[in-house]
Structure formats: structure tokens, C-alpha cells
Amino acid sequence: MASEPAKAPTEPQRLWADPADLSAAVAAAQSGDEGAFRVIYRAAQPGLLRYLRVLVGDDAEDVASEAWLQIARDLGSFRGDSEGFRGWAATIARHRALDHLRRERRRPSHSMPMEQLADRPSDDDTAGSALDAVASDAALALIARLPRDQAEAVLLRVVMGLDAQRAGQVLGKRAGAVRTAAHRGLRKLAKLLERPGTALPAETGHGVTGAAEEDETTQ
Template sequence: METDTDGFDKALARARSGDEAGFLVLWEALHPRLLRYLQVLGCDDVDDVASETWLQAVRDLHRFKKGGADEFRAWLFTIGRHRAVDEARSRTRYRDKILTTGQASPPQTVHFNPVEDEVLAGLSTRQAVALVAGLSRDQAEVVALRIIAGLDTEAVARILRKSPGAVRVALHRGLRTLSEDPRIRDIEKVEQ
């Protein structure tokens, strides 16, 4: 019996050899999670950053030699994080340039922080975004990488350059904060 991981690993092998259908399997499996993760990071244009992430992944896929599904997912989300940081720097430079020239006011930025977890079962993505908006950036990013991206603690620690213990603490605190939110309690009452 073939598992999801086996199917992903086969698609990854096909994508490495240039098979578009194999790459499509990777994209369909990971693109929605990547978009949500980039929203957690506060990207202004999530679709553009995701596109840049996938372009770099396609361009550098020949360099990804070791590992299967888990390692590829960690590699992709690391690229996404780097592209998000680049976008934030570019946005800051652009806003600074506008402010120094006095031509216009900076655009308003809306930060969305979605997460999917058993705490949020039954919630729409929009409701989840509203709930996670109350988390600290650190907690939101850890929750997104662990829950949305499905990465293990060690992979999240490497991406964020934190210790595994710090990742576990941030995850625990973020999920505890979400579970104590009265809006979650209201949903739990309705479901019972």
C-alpha cells in the first residue's frame, strides 16, 4: 500500500528529472500551505512572494539532492521565508523613499496570521486569520510552520535559527493562547 509520503517522494523524483506532472503534484500539495505561511509573515503580496518562491525552487531543484518529502517541504519553506524577508526589506526601502521625497503617504499594511490546528477545527480561514492576529509574530510563525506547513520541530528550528526547545515553547504558548480565546470557547460550545 502506497502512503502519501511515498507518492510525494515519487513526484519529487519525477520533478527532479524534469517531469512537469511530478512538479504539479508538489505544487498542489504545498502551495496552499505556502500561501498561508507567507500570510503569517505579513507579506503584502502573498501571491508574488509565493511565485518567486516556486520560481527559485524550480530553478534550484537540481541542487536539492538529499531527502524526501519532509526535507523538500523544509527547503521550500526556507526559500519562502527568505523571499518574504526580501519583500519586507524592499517594501521598507520603498516606503522610506516615498517618505523622504514627501510625494505620498505609505500604503496601509494589513497583516494576516492564519493557522490550522485542532484548536481551530471548524473555523474558516478568515476566522483563523482573525484569531492568530492576536499572537506574537514569533508564536504565529512557529504555529504556521508546525501546523500549516507540517514541518517537524527540528526543521522549524533550522528555518528560524532557534533551538528546538524555543520552538516547542513558542508553539505551546501560541496554541495555549488560541485555546483560551473566548471565540474558540464559543465555537466549542456550539459544536457540543
């Protein structure tokens, strides 16, 4: 019997454990507790780096450092809970990434071959496999093939675990638009993973195509 075609989930699931509640640590860090700031840094940095790697490629560490400098400087003005902090930090990181790409957009790029995606998923559940693939660092390059709005929606919803409303605040869009973009992005990832011999895109040192374009909602 032929298997039914896989369907993308209506709501993206998280790929890692639910993020820790940082509300107490944020409040303590705002009062000058350096240990608490280290706690929020260790909790938020991995997701920010994955997000930035798709936006700016090899420059993610540098951009993340710029973002954390601003986070440390402006932390006293933040008001909100744990998820609010993650969304606020993602917004700062996104602004720094767009600034960086605008500065670097005329820099020549150099292609470099990358290995093919090692374990191509079976055709049993390509949508689920697309979600699983996002968990690997190599597969972030596949997300970079998506249109920018879809790539960012997938990263914010699936990788960073923000709800649609928070992700919409980061992107300056309505929650419904973010849900739609994430859904379409996951469908495209599923189709990419269905192709035999799917190869990762050439490494150029930059992230998703078009990420340096002006975005009036982030200015």
C-alpha cells in the same frame, strides 16, 4: 458543576490530512518531469500560501511566485525526503517574505475593517477551538496578532505539519524552542477566542507585526 479550564495540547495536532509523500515526485521533477513538478506544486502551495499570508498579508501570492521560481531553479541541488522538501520550500518562502517586507517596510499602510469572527467557540475547549480556528482563512488574521516567533511556530507545526526539528531548521532555532513557541502561541490563541466579540484585526496588507525586522539566522 463548573467545567475545568481547557488546557493547551503538549503537541500541536494537524488540522488537515497528513501530507502526501512527495519523495518520488521530487526525484522525478529533478530529472525534468514537468508533471511531477506540478504534483509537488499542488501539494505544497496551499500550506505555503497560509504561511505567507500571515507574514506578508495580501502580497502572499506574489511572494509565493518568487519562492517557486527559486524552488524550480534550485531543485536539482535539493537532497532529502518528502518532509525535507517541505521544510526546504518553507525556508525559501520565508527568505523571500523577509526580503519583500524589508523592501516594503516604509510603504504607508491603510486600515480596512474586517468582519468579526463569525462562529465564536464555546468555553468548553478553547484550546481545541483555537486549533480548529486556524483552519479557516479568516482566522489567519488572529495568528497575525501573535509575536512573530509564535505565529511562525504555529504555522509551521500546525498548518504545514512540520515536526519540531524541521520547523527549527526553517527558523534557525532549536526544536525545543519551536515547541515552546508553538505551545505559547496556541495558548494565546485560546485566550483570544475566549473573549466575547473577538474581532479580526484591521487588514493592512501586511502580515505579523515585526516580521520585517532583521533576522540573522535567515541571511
